[in-house]
Amino acid sequence: xxxxxxxxxxxxxxxxxxxxEGKMSNTRLIAVLPAVALLAMAVVLSVLTTIDxxxxxxxxVEGAISxxxxxxxxxxxxxxxxxxxxxxxxALGLFRLFITSKLRxxxxxxxxxxxxxxxxxxxxxxVMLGVYFLGEVMAGIDGQHLMYLGxxxxxxxxxLTLFTKFVFHKSE
Numbered sequence: 001x002x003x004x005x006x007x008x009x010x011x012x013x014x015x016x017x018x019x020x021e022g023k024m025s026n027t028r029l030i031a032v033l034p035a036v037a038l039l040a041m042a043v044v045l046s047v048l049t050t051i052d053x054x055x056x057x058x059x060x061v062e063g064a065i066s067x068x069x070x071x072x073x074x075x076x077x078x079x080x081x082x083x084x085x086x087x088x089x090x091a092l093g094l095f096r097l098f099i100t101s102k103l104r105x106x107x108x109x110x111x112x113x114x115x116x117x118x119x120x121x122x123x124x125x126x127v128m129l130g131v132y133f134l135g136e137v138m139a140g141i142d143g144q145h146l147m148y149l150g151x152x153x154x155x156x157x158x159x160l161t162l163f164t165k166f167v168f169h170k171s172e
Contacts, residue, residue, distance in 0.1 A: 031098035038091035045084040053077050068138070075135040082128045086121060093117035119168045122160050129153045 056073045059065045065073070093111045096103045111117050133153050136146060 028098045031094045035091045035094040038087045042084045042087035049077055049080045072138045075138055079128055079131045086124045089120055115168050122164050126157050126160055129157060
């Protein structure tokens with residue numbers, strides 16, 4: 001019988017090491033660059049948002065903005081901080097999944113595969129959408145725009161919820 005070069009089973013059943021196995025396993029380190037870049041983005045966004053927060057508080061103390069405007073600013077800043085957290089969680093997930101599994105994380109932030117990472121991200125996106133909507137409500141946008149925005153956000157949240165239920169929790 002002629003040997004088939006595309007027969008994967010032959011390689012799997014072979015006791016000899018697979019050629020280039022060590023070199024290919026190191027390709028996982030490609031994830032270092034996006035993980036570090038995401039971490040840098042999270043840090044920069046957090047620092048700049050903190051600076052913006054200080055500016056807003058100073059304006060409030062000086063009486064340049066009302067309490068309502070301050071509340072809207074706080075909600076909007078919260079949204080940006082949540083985005084920084086999403087970037088941070090993604091960086092941790094990539095690092096944990098591709099670089100080292102020895103990274104100690106709290107139980108609620110464990111990543112065993114890409115689906116775990118995506119599920120955490122979907123959760124934070126849902127919260128971000130809610131915070132964004134709250135910011136728009138507090139900003140006092142007109143009723144029709146608010147209604148369309150609320151419906152749109154509801155549809156996105158429903159789609160993400162169904163996606164999470166049927167893709168991540170198939171066996172439940």
